[in-house]
Amino acid sequence: MGKRTPLYDTHLAAGARLVDFGGWDMPVNYGSQIEEHHAVRRDAGMFDVSHMTVLDLEGSRVRDFLRKLLANDVSKLHEPGKALYSCMLNEQAGIIDDLIVYFLRDDWFRMVVNAATHDKDLDWIARQAQPFGVKPAERDLAMIAVQGPNAREKVASLLSVSLRDRALALKPFTAVSGEGFFVARTGYTGEDGFEIMLPPNQAALFWQRLVSQGVKPCGLGARDTLRLEAAMNLYGADMDESTTPLESGLNWTVAWEPADRDFIGRKALESQRDAGPRRKFVGLLLQDKGVLRGHQKVIADGAGEGEITSGSFSPTLERSIALARVPVAAGDTVQVDIRGRLCKAQIVKPPFVRNGKVLVK
Amino acid sequence: MSKVPPDLKYTKSHEWVKVGSDGVVTVGITDHAQEALGDLVYVEAPQKGRKLKAGEACAVVESVKAASDLYSPVGGEVLESNATLADAPEKINQDPYGTWIMRLKPANAADVNALLDAKAYEQVLVDEAH
Numbered sequence: 001m002g003k004r005t006p007l008y009d010t011h012l013a014a015g016a017r018l019v020d021f022g023g024w025d026m027p028v029n030y031g032s033q034i035e036e037h038h039a040v041r042r043d044a045g046m047f048d049v050s051h052m053t054v055l056d057l058e059g060s061r062v063r064d065f066l067r068k069l070l071a072n073d074v075s076k077l078h079e080p081g082k083a084l085y086s087c088m089l090n091e092q093a094g095i096i097d098d099l100i101v102y103f104l105r106d107d108w109f110r111m112v113v114n115a116a117t118h119d120k121d122l123d124w125i126a127r128q129a130q131p132f133g134v135k136p137a138e139r140d141l142a143m144i145a146v147q148g149p150n151a152r153e154k155v156a157s158l159l160s161v162s163l164r165d166r167a168l169a170l171k172p173f174t175a176v177s178g179e180g181f182f183v184a185r186t187g188y189t190g191e192d193g194f195e196i197m198l199p200p201n202q203a204a205l206f207w208q209r210l211v212s213q214g215v216k217p218c219g220l221g222a223r224d225t226l227r228l229e230a231a232m233n234l235y236g237a238d239m240d241e242s243t244t245p246l247e248s249g250l251n252w253t254v255a256w257e258p259a260d261r262d263f264i265g266r267k268a269l270e271s272q273r274d275a276g277p278r279r280k281f282v283g284l285l286l287q288d289k290g291v292l293r294g295h296q297k298v299i300a301d302g303a304g305e306g307e308i309t310s311g312s313f314s315p316t317l318e319r320s321i322a323l324a325r326v327p328v329a330a331g332d333t334v335q336v337d338i339r340g341r342l343c344k345a346q347i348v349k350p351p352f353v354r355n356g357k358v359l360v361k
Numbered sequence: 362m363s364k365v366p367p368d369l370k371y372t373k374s375h376e377w378v379k380v381g382s383d384g385v386v387t388v389g390i391t392d393h394a395q396e397a398l399g400d401l402v403y404v405e406a407p408q409k410g411r412k413l414k415a416g417e418a419c420a421v422v423e424s425v426k427a428a429s430d431l432y433s434p435v436g437g438e439v440l441e442s443n444a445t446l447a448d449a450p451e452k453i454n455q456d457p458y459g460t461w462i463m464r465l466k467p468a469n470a471a472d473v474n475a476l477l478d479a480k481a482y483e484q485v486l487v488d489e490a491h
Contacts, residue, residue, distance in 0.1 A: 017399075033425050034400045221399065221426055289447065291403050291423045313402040313425050320403075339421070339428075 001025070005050035006142045006200040010207055014217055021220055022116030024051040029219035036222035037315040040189050041356050044148035045218040046210055051115040054139040054197060055122075057129070058108050065132035066101060066109060069125065071245060071263055073255035077103035081175040083186060086253055087245050088113075088124070089265030093272065094241035095248065097121050098233065100186060102175055110139075110182075114235050128264070141182070142203035146215055147193035147226075149356060152185070154213040155194050158206070159183070167194065188223065190230025190354045225312050231283060231323060231350030237294055238281075238309040238323055246272055247325060249281035249350065277328065279306065283350035284322040284336070285360060288343040292322035297337040298345075300330035308336065316353045317360075323350065363392040363486070366458055370473060371482035374432045377458060384470045387461045388434060390422060393486055395457045398424040401450040406442035406462055413437060413465065415472065420462055422453070434476055437467040 002025035011018065016027035027048065029036060039045040057065070066074040072086035082103050088096045097117045102110040113121045125136050146155050156164045159181070166176045167183045172192075175184035182197040198206060211217065224234070231249070233239055239248040246254075246269065254269065255261070286292050292311030299305055304327040311322030326334065326347070335342045348360040365371070370378040375394035379387040395401065403423040413419050413433040420431035420442075441464045446452065452460045467473060477485065 028426070029399060032400055225425060289403065290405070291428065293428065313423070315425070 003051070005048055006203040007048045007050060007207055010204050011048065011217075016217070016219060019220070022051065022114070022118070024115060026051060027217070027219040028221045030217050033219065033221040033225070034315045036216060036218035037225050039216040040148045040191055040218060040222065040226055041316055041353070042148070043216070044146060044151040044154050044193075044214065045216045045222065046147070046207070047145045047218050047220070047223050048143075048207075049145050049195070050142040050200075050203065052143055053113045053115060053118050053121065054141050054143070055111045055113065055125070055136045056108065056139055057111060057134050057136050059132060059134035060107050061132040062107055062109055062134050065129055065134045067261055068132075068263055069128050070101065071254045071265060071269070073261060073263075074101060074103065074109065076255070079174070080104055081170075081177075083173045083175060083184060087250060088121070089244070089263070089269070090241060091265060091268065093244040093265035093268035095235070095239045095243060095245065096124055096241060098235050098239070098250075102184070112143075116236060139197075140200060141197040142200045143195060143197050144203065144207060144210070145187055145189075145193065145195045146210060147187045147189040147191045149192060151191070151193035151215070154210065154215050155183070155196065157213060158209050188230075188232055189226035190232070190351060191226070192355065224310075225315055228310055228312055228321065228323065229314050229316055229351065229353035231352060233323070234310055243325070244269055244272055244277070246277045247279045247281060249323075279325045280328050280330070281309075281323065281325055282330070283348040283352060283360065284308065284311070284324050284334070284345040285317075285348050285352075286320040286322070286336070286343060286345050287333075290320060290338045290341070290343055292320045292336060292338070292345070298324050298326050299335040299337065299342070300327050301334075303327040303329035303331070306330065306334075314352060317358060321352050363396055364458070365391070365479045365483050365486070367479045369458070370434070370476035370478065371485075372432065372434045372476060373485055376431060376434050378434045378473065378476055379461075380473050384467065385440060386435065386437070386465050386467060386473060388431070388463050388465060389461045390431065390453060390457060391482075392457045394429075395454050398422065398426065398429055400425050401453050404446040404450045404453070404462065406446065407439045409439055409441060411439045413439065422450070422462075431462060433465065435465065435467045435472040436469065437465040440464045440466050
């Protein structure tokens with residue numbers, strides 16, 4: 001039996017199909033994954049993401065610690081509640097995990113890391129934090145992601161008066177807290193919305209109230225096709241410890257300046273940057289019929305071979321799309337080996353979809 | 362509980378089989394199979410004239426989630442594949458027993474007798490659930 005979130009019984013009662021995800025029993029869909037996908041693109045849908053790990057980091061030197069731990073630079077964060085996306089690298093610049101870190105106070109940051117990497121992340125962070133006198137503390141919070149063009153309004157109508165106005169005033173990638181709730185304007189779908197942390201014993205009631213506002217429960221299946229269309233990387237598929245941010249389309253998350261900030265993995269990453277990475281991270285649009293999937297071989301004429309890191313059918317484009325790591329010299333079109341059948345695919349610049357709009361042709 | 366019509370034959374790998382009076386068999390996937398796969402988005406059906414062995418992987422049904430093989434319930438020759446599925450694979454979700462994938466002429470007409478009846482297939486579903 002897997003671990004259960006505070007919403008487990010709610011999911012069962014709603015007829016969810018449950019699957020194992022990183023040791024947790026999580027809903028993959030509540031019926032039709034495609035309908036759930038469209039609900040998020042067109043209106044509002046919600047995901048139970050309580051399996052994700054929330055860590056609070058406190059101490060007078062916590063900022064110095066995070067400037068060492070992360071490839072992105074928390075010095076960019078000045079306003080309380082401001083968030084930053086970053087990779088956490090090992091000394092070889094391989095990606096241990098990707099995460100979001102919130103600045104809350106000079107001596108307090110909050111971090112959200114992946115569920116499947118919970119144990120190794122906590123080990124690594126605790127080890128690196130010790131010299132800085134910082135102690136990571138895991139928070140027992142439920143988390144609900146409400147996403148879609150109408151998501152913020154629907155959530156706001158359920159918040160207390162004092163929290164409502166502050167939540168609606170949030171700029172992207174910022175958060176507010178109050179009455180045990182932590183509301184962030186973040187997400188993993190390419191749509192606007194909130195990710196809400198709340199006490200576990202209030203999760204089921206809040207979920208039901210969201211349902212009554214017309215927010216559609218969505219499973220991890222739709223979450224995957226939404227994030228793929230938005231070209232947001234999935235840890236363990238699009239990147240892991242054998243790949244660096246420069247090979248994962250995440251150059252923008254590496255803060256090279258100031259040059260004297262010695263973050264973990266910096267030396268190895270600089271060597272790769274100076275030598276020029278051999279692989280690039282691209283989007284693929286399948287020209288033929290079929291479905292692109294992770295691990296399928298990509299053949300770039302004259303440039304070598306690559307691999308799809310994640311692929312699926314895109315409900316918005318109604319054709320198959322993928323993210324892939326290919327040789328730097330790959331041209332505009334490649335071939336993908338789909339179970340022995342060579343299919344033509346076009347290389348495109350991700351994302352495929354953002355805010356309900358198709359961005360590729 | 363998914364539907365299991367009493368007048369069809371079944372396989373352990375979740376294909377349904379309808380045996381015609383002329384001995385030709387029609388094959389599709391069961392209600393349980395379509396429900397487990399989720400929204401279907403692509404079907405790769407076998408070429409007409411292809412000779413299949415019993416249990417041979419001969420078609421692929423893909424949902425948003427994953428690809429899954431269809432196994433030939435008996436040995437025989439493909440007479441026809443359902444061409445309408447190329448543009449409308451979701452018909453299988455909507456009506457799994459009304460939407461066939463291929464028609465086969467069995468090499469040996471008696472082979473269909475070894476297939477599961479509805480009661481035996483229901484037991485397969487019960488066993489899998491445990």
